[in-house]
Amino acid sequence: MAPRCSCSSFTLAPFLYPPLLAPRSIQVSRAALRPATQSRSSSTGKTVNDLPESRLNPAPDDYAAPRFADKAELTLYAGRGGNGCVSFLREAFMPDGPPNGGDGGTGGNIYIQAAHGETSLHKLSRRSFVRAGRGRHGQGSAKGGTRGEDVVITVPVGTIVRELERYDPAAEEDMNMKGDMSAEAFPKLPTRRRPLQQPEGPILLDLSRPTEQPILLATGGIGGLGNPHFTSRAHPRPMFATKGEEAVTMKIELELKLLADVGLVGLPNAGKSTLLRALTNSRTRVGAWAFTTLLPNIGTVVLDKYSGRPDVATKGGNARTRFSVADIPGLIEGAHLDHGLGVAFLRHVERAGVLAFVIDLSAGDAVKALDALWREVGLYAQMREDEERDREAASRIDWSLTDSPSGPRYDFHMDEVASASTSKPAARHIAGKPWFVVATKADLPETQENFRKLKSYLESITRGEAPHPSGVEKAWTKKCAAIPVSAINGQGVDRVVHWTVGLLDEGSGKTLSSPVTIMSR
Ligand SMILES: Nc1nc2c(ncn2[C@@H]2O[C@H](COP(=O)(O)OP(=O)(O)OP(=O)(O)O)[C@@H](O)[C@H]2O)c(=O)[nH]1
Ligand SMILES: [Mg+2]
Incomplete structure (x- = not known):
């Protein structure tokens, strides 16, 4: 068929296919832009050492800024139920048929799930609320409303969920009848229950392992009843239905504690970020100055290269296909006294399965550096233990006033506090983790001797001739x-x-049997 207007297609051609009709000079100038943007990084961002630029030796401006947040607060709105429908059958020769309004659909629920691959709460920290779909209203011809869509909040493994506030309308709330019908006689209405029971509050979960099934946080409202439910002798044609139930509203706080299977701990400028780049596809910032890394970075080491077959043999039935590595800002001596960036970031490797101490072989005595790092880690662990003990002691204090001749006094159970302090050896949990040393910059000259000393020091620790560098008894050696x-x-x-996978397998037997710990309330 001939085009209706041949001239119109010609007029539109430049808008539909601009690259085909653009003058040659424009195409060339656009292509020339590409190398210009590429050359920008190499012209402005020279590598700080004289080695050729590569992915592992990038220019200081060649990095992806980490998006990281370890806290988020969300308001959850489960979906409310759809309303019941008022409708009557109408057919040929039957203008006033029986009632046939459908029931409303149930509102959507809100779940939470911890999954591998998620490393930060930054996406959730930018949202202030999460809303599940509302149930659809019932329709004529006895069509029930469809269910509202459920929402699953995906969080990184190691997230702690705390419920702050909740509004839960009664599960079987009074029917919102249209008009005053309290005195009227109605048939017995069906008992309507939520398909899923709303968990009792306050919710407090420690998602320390991936959860196979999403965990219910807020249940959607029940749908309203359609008018056929109200048919009776007194009301053969009921002109009323019920509204859908309001749903649960909840405020929760998320806190991320564990980030990775392996935590890199090292002095500033030791080469932690370069190691993370070499192990993973991470584009963390690298620079020859201290405190290049200011926020934790996470990378995932993929073992099976997506082929389905792991390259690294792992113990047990479940083959490990990946593990994650956390690079945190460098520690300096006195970090526990808040020197440098402090030890706050250690909480992100505190619950890692394995600690890898990254030590620069070209920066002086490696043994001293390892001892200094362990000292800081040990002191941090001690601080955490003290905090925990104080919290425990505070919860044991009986604040009730007891009558005594000398007047009221507060009853402190000091013996219990003392026993709590001696029950756990300080710093056990972090010093009890498997660890090893990554001696970096081994390519630099005159680092062999330093490495030999470090190796013999570690061998003597393994044999039990030298104490664990943290000084903690029964630490992992x-x-x-x-x-x-x-x-x-x-x-x-x-x-x-390979070494990391071996240590992770060794530690995996000690992990919790349940992926979720419901913490004490
Ligand atoms: N020769 C050599 N240089 C390295 C090696 N690894 C890292 N470097 C260099 O050491 C410098 C510091 O590396 P980073 O990876 O930024 O060190 P970092 O430990 O992450 O430092 P902070 O983030 O400041 O704690 C950079 O200039 C790297 O190019 C290595 O194996 N050999
Ligand atoms: Mg770094």
């Missing part, structure tokens, strides 16, 4: 190893992966 690495050249990195 099974196979203290040092792996020489040149992260900038990607050398020795495979050995780090």
Whole structure:
């Protein structure tokens, strides 16, 4: 068929296919832009050492800024139920048929699930509320309303969920009848229950492992009843239905504690971020100055290269296909006294399965550096233990006033407080973790001797001849190893992966049996 107007297609052509009709000079100038943007990074951001620029030795401005948040507060609105419908059958020769209004649909529920792959709460921290879908209203011809859509909030493994506030309308609220019908006789209405029971509050969950099934937080409202439910001798044609139930509204707080399977701990400028780049696809910032990293970065080491078959043999039935690594800002001596960036970031490796101490072989005595790091980690753990003990002691204090001749006094159970302090050896939980040393910058000259000393020191710890560097009794000293690495050249990195998987497998037997701990309220 001939086009209705041939000239119109010609007029529209430049708008529909601009690249085809654009003059040649424009195309060339656009192509020329591409190398210009690429060359910008290499012209402005020279590498700080004289080595050639690469992914592992990037320019200081070649990085992806981490998006990280470890706290979020959300208001959850479960979906309210759809309203029942008032409707009557109408057919040919039957203008006044029986009532056939459908029931309203149930509102959507809100669940929470901890999943691997999520590393931060930044997406949730930007949202202030989460709303599930409302149930649809019932319709004529006895069509029930469809269910509202459920919402699953996905959070990183290690998130703690605390309920702050809740508004829960009664599960079987009074019917919102249209008009005053209290005196009227109605048939017995069906008991309407929520398909899922609203969990009792306040909710307090520690999602320390991935949850296979989403966990229910807020239940949607029940749908209203359609008019056929109200048919009776007194009301053969009821002109009323019920409204859908209001749903649960809840305010929750999310706090992320555990980020990764492996935590990198090291002095500033040791090469932690370069190691993370070498192990993973992370584009964390690298620079030859202290405190290049200001926020924790997470990378995932993929073991099976998405082939479905792991490259690294793992113990047990479930083959490990990946593990995550956390790079935190460097620690300096006195970090527990808030020197440098402090030890606050250690809480993100506190619950990691394995600690990897990254030590720069070219920056002086490696043994001293390892001791200094362990000292800071040990002191941090001690601080945490003290905090926990104080909290425990505070919860044990009986604040009730007791009558005594000398007047009222507060009854402190000091013996219980003392027993609490001695029941857990300080710093046990962090010093009891499997650990190893990644000795970086092994490509630099005159680092062999330093590495040899470090290795023999670690061997003596393993044999039990030297104490654990943290000074904690019964700390983990099974196979203290040092792996020489040149992260900038990607050398020795495979050995780090194999060693880590071995240690993770060893520790996996000790993990909690349940993915969710419902903490004490
Ligand atoms: N020669 C050599 N240089 C390295 C190696 N690893 C890292 N570097 C260099 O060491 C410097 C510091 O590296 P980063 O990875 O930023 O160190 P960092 O520990 O993350 O430092 P902070 O984030 O400040 O704590 C950079 O200039 C790197 O290029 C290595 O294996 N060999
Ligand atoms: Mg860094």
